[in-house]
Amino acid sequence: MSYQALYRVWRPQTFDEMVGQDMIAETLKNAVKNQQLSHAYLFTGPRGTGKTSAAKILAKAVNCPNQTDGNPCNECEICQAITQGQLSDVIEIDAASNNGVEEIRDLRDKVRYAPTQADYKVYIIDEVHMLTTAAFNALLKTLEEPPEQVIFVLATTEPHKIPATIISRTQRFDFQRIQNKDLIDRMAFILESDEIDYDDEALAIIARASNGGMRDSLSLLDQSISYNQQRVSTQTALQVSGSLNQQTFVDYILAIYQHDSSQAIMIVEEQLQKGKQASRFIEELILFSRDMLLTQFSKTNHTLLTQEELDTIRNQIPADYYYRMIDQLNHAQNQMRFSNQPDIYLEVATIQLAQDEDQPTNSPQPSTPNVQALQDRVAELEEQIAFIQTQLKGQDQRITAAQQSQPTPKVAPLNENTANENKYQETAQEVELTPRQRPQRNNVRYALRLNHVYQILNEATRRDIQTIKAEWTNVLNQIAPIERAKLAGTKVNAASPTHVLISFENEQFAANFQNNTDLQARLQELLEALTGQAYQVEVMLETEWARTRQNYKILRQQNNGQPIPIKLEEEETEVSDKPKPTATKQPEMPSMADLLPKVNEAVQTPTNDEPADQQDPYGDLPEPPVNPDDSMDFADMDVDPSNFDEATNYAVEEIPEVISQAQQLFGAENVTIYYDR
Incomplete structure (x- = not known):
């Protein structure tokens, strides 16, 4: 087929022949002439604006041995081969159909070979935005640092689809839509060269329909010539372009x-x-x-x-x-x-x-309004405004007079005597205020059940305290968050085979727990499920634990190291940190006259011949039960200074028996011990 379309026959062959892209053509021509070539170019713009033509001209210009002012000669063997698409060193790739990573990997492998005929190997990748992400990643390193004799030219109509990492490694040229005047001049030049008559209006219609694309305009012109080879008329242009007269x-x-x-x-x-x-x-x-x-x-x-x-x-x-x-x-x-x-x-x-009634029909210009009628209307509006202002002024005067006729209430200074308060009081009738109903509060109070605490200490064992402490975190985690908050800051102080003693930092939390039977039942249920043994829970304040434990130690020492006898009764308990007397008769205490000399002697002299730092801090302790592994002697109840308890972090100095009796007689808070260190 010998016939070729006009846009192929009249494709520009030099930078000077490019239409509507003067800045780009001049820049590329100077780069070739001054040997300031980049390794990669990116040509973007609408269809038919000369991107691929500029890429082929650039490939010829960099390889032409007879270039003139940056333009190829188009007569040498290399220029002829590139124009005909027969030079192996100029490779045109259609990225729309070769967009996979395998094609780009093949290109990356072949780019390392030197050109065979020309000075530069030029890769022209058309519609480069069609490449996949993997293909772009494979091209990235090669595009950034290609071999010295390799030039990449990327062409696309959608530059926003190209990754920024690719764009940043190229010189970008944006091709603009060609103006209608340039399109008309180029079509007129082609028709005159082929000796074909034409109507100026026909070329204008074709240029308008081509929307700034030279290829589109030449295609429509080629269609018009095929319709009538003698003349390109206006009617023909309207028919082929689909435009309206x-x-x-x-x-x-x-x-x-x-x-x-x-x-x-x-x-x-x-x-x-x-x-x-x-x-x-x-x-x-x-x-x-x-x-x-x-x-x-x-x-x-x-x-x-x-x-x-x-x-x-x-x-x-x-x-x-x-x-x-x-x-x-x-x-x-x-x-x-x-x-x-x-x-x-x-x-x-x-x-x-x-049917638009707003548009005039008799005159091409909008009708001019009557100036006198407008002036009369303005005067009428001014009279109405003046009347309204007069009424407003009279209202202001009446309001001012009414305010002046009423006595001005005064407020007595804060430093005035109360005898003069009635002098400045306002005579307005006072409105009786109804107090707001206050919300009902939970008036439950905490009570220390000392006998129950002492009973737990009598029966406390090492195995039970270790078991409860090991499972206490799991117990709290299985309680609902809203209920778990009510047990914040709780610590396990002691445990017996049947009871657990826990302490609260907050008194109100302890009171709420004592009166919350549902939470107690839930806690006991979880303890039994995790430990396999039923426990009842007793509570006290953390601030009361150290003193209660010391008092219990004194009572146990007085009972020859044996558990103290306790009679549990359903009695009212006091909110106090002092031990409440039990029903059991306590040992008879010595008098103050007999006790004071012993106290002074005990403070100045150790109770035995052992060094002070080696003495047992609790004195004589009871003998352990038959099964020592199943018991917890009193020294292990978290008070040994060398083994602080995690729950209380509390240690007690050695207190002689005489001083313990003084604390029992006068109260521990009233006895101060000074050690001679």
Whole structure:
């Protein structure tokens, strides 16, 4: 097939032949001429603006041995081979069909080989945005640091789809849409070279339909020549481009401006019968209205109308009418995009424009309002405003007089005597205030059940305390969070085979727990489930634990190291940290006269011959039970200074028996011990 399309025959072969891209052509030409070539270029822009042509010209220019002012000679063997696509050192890759990572890996392997015929190996990758992410990643390192004699040229119409890491490694050139004037001049040059007649309006119609693309305009021109090889006429251009004659728009606008709905609908139906699309009709009508606005406010004719046709419509249609028409046409165009019957929206928009009562019909200019009528209306409004201001002024005067007739209440200073308070009191009647009902509070109180605590200490064993402490965290974690908060800061102090003694830091928390039978039952249920043994829980305050433990030690020492006898009764307990007397008769205490000399002697002298730091801090302790592994002697109840308890962190110095009796007699808080260190 010997025939070639016009855009292939007339493809530019030098930078000087490029149309509408003067800045890009001059930059590339200077880079070739001055040997300032980059290793990678990125050509972006709309279709048909010369991206691939510029890439081929660049490939010829860098390899041509006879280049002139940065342009290739197009006569040498290398230029001819590149133009015909036969040079192996210039590789064109279509990324739309070779977008996989395997193709890019193959390119990466072959790029290391030196060129065979030319000086540079040039890779032209068209539609590069079609590459996959893996392909881009494979190309990244090669594109950043290719071999010395390799140049990459990437071309795309959608640069936003290219990763920023690729763009940053290239020199980017943005190709712009070619202006209609440049398109018309290029088509006229081609027709004159082929000796074909043409109408100027026909070339303008083709240029407008090509939307700034040289390839599109040459394709439409090629189609027009095929229709009539002797002449490219206006009618031919309208047929091949699908455009509408601007005289049709003139008739349509005049019809709707004069409220002639039937004539306007007839024009629309005629164009639809010719195969014109409704969307294309509205689009070109909006462009024609834009051209009419530009023409009315400038000295240049931006339309394709003759001067006589232009004067006819310009003298009848005012400029503000085009504004309203463009708004309504845009609205119809937006609705048309989501409809299966766009013709209906065009017809409805036509009727709406023709029935618009706001537009004048007899005069091309809007009617001038009566100036005298406006002046009379302004004078009437001024009189009404003055009357309203007079009324407002009278109201202000009456309000001021009423305020002056009433006595001004005074407030006595804070440092005045109370005898003068009534002098400045306001005489207004006092309003009786009703107090707000206060919310009911939980008035439960904490009570230390000392006998129950002593009973737990009598029966406490090492195995039970270790078992409870090991499972205490698990017990708390299985309680609901809202209930777990009520056990905040609790510690396990002692445990017997049947009871557990825990302490609270907060007194109100301890009181709430003592009166919360549901929480107690839940806690006991969890203890039994985790330990396999039933325990009842007794509580006390953390601040009471050290003193209660010391008092229990004194009582046990007085009982010859044996558990103290306790009679548990259902009695009222006091909120106190002092031990409550039990029903059992306590050992008879010595008198103060007999006790004081012994206290002084005990403070100054150790109770035995052993060194002070080696003495047992608790004195004589009871003998352990038969099974020592199942018991907890009193020295292990978290008070040994060398083995602090995690729950109480408390240690007790050795206290002689005489001093213990003094504390029992006078109260531990009233006895102060000074050690001679």
